[in-house]
Amino acid sequence: MKLRDIKVIGVVGLPGAGKGVVSHIAEDYGIKVVRMGDVIREEAKKMNESLGTASIKLREKYGKNVVAEICIEKIKEHYSRHGNGVYLVEGVRSPAEVKTFKKHFPKFRLLSIFATPKTRFKRLKKRNRADDADKFSKFEKRDKRELEFGIGSVIATSDYMIVNEGPLWKFREHVKKILEKWLDDEW
Numbered sequence: 001m002k003l004r005d006i007k008v009i010g011v012v013g014l015p016g017a018g019k020g021v022v023s024h025i026a027e028d029y030g031i032k033v034v035r036m037g038d039v040i041r042e043e044a045k046k047m048n049e050s051l052g053t054a055s056i057k058l059r060e061k062y063g064k065n066v067v068a069e070i071c072i073e074k075i076k077e078h079y080s081r082h083g084n085g086v087y088l089v090e091g092v093r094s095p096a097e098v099k100t101f102k103k104h105f106p107k108f109r110l111l112s113i114f115a116t117p118k119t120r121f122k123r124l125k126k127r128n129r130a131d132d133a134d135k136f137s138k139f140e141k142r143d144k145r146e147l148e149f150g151i152g153s154v155i156a157t158s159d160y161m162i163v164n165e166g167p168l169w170k171f172r173e174h175v176k177k178i179l180e181k182w183l184d185d186e187w
């Protein structure tokens, strides 16, 4: 298999929608997962900045596609060593990033995850990760920042959308169904 023949699944959704759950399931199928959030976390640590500031500064300094480009390098490097046929990128945020991924990987599909702000806020409060907002106003600010990157357009033009408003088991079943279909499909 050539590099341009690998399947790359981009997962998009606002914070707390359920992207992380998708990644975990994908790993169970042997899909190699690259998390855009981890790339930002790594860079923020090096820059000694908060995640929000780091993601804005990185884009200002190296261009709006810097995180996507780092992810592409990670995929290429992994492919050269392990030769996986399917990769998943968690946390695609802008149409420009989608364009960049498509340029490198002609077989690129987008899976979007939707949940209402109320549901996402409730889940994040329960998850209680260090960078999760504890107040609704802070949560809304984070949503706004992501929407300014153009995430809404990415969601609207995705290849498939899962609404994650019900119980976790149901969501997991839905994710498995679409992943199995996409693993089998000719893209």
Ligand SMILES: Nc1ncnc2c1ncn2[C@@H]1O[C@H](COP(=O)(O)OP(=O)(O)OP(=O)(O)O)[C@@H](O)[C@H]1O
Pocket (backbone or CB within 6 Å): 013, 014, 015, 016, 017, 018, 019, 020, 021, 022, 037, 123, 124, 126, 127, 164, 165, 166, 167, 168, 169, 171
């Ligand atoms: N249907 C569901 N029912 C209950 N809990 C859920 C459901 N879907 C996801 N969760 C939980 O909600 C939390 C947020 O989900 P997850 O971490 O996958 O979101 P995310 O989209 O990756 O968010 P972020 O972009 O902030 O990392 C997690 O603790 C997850 O286990």
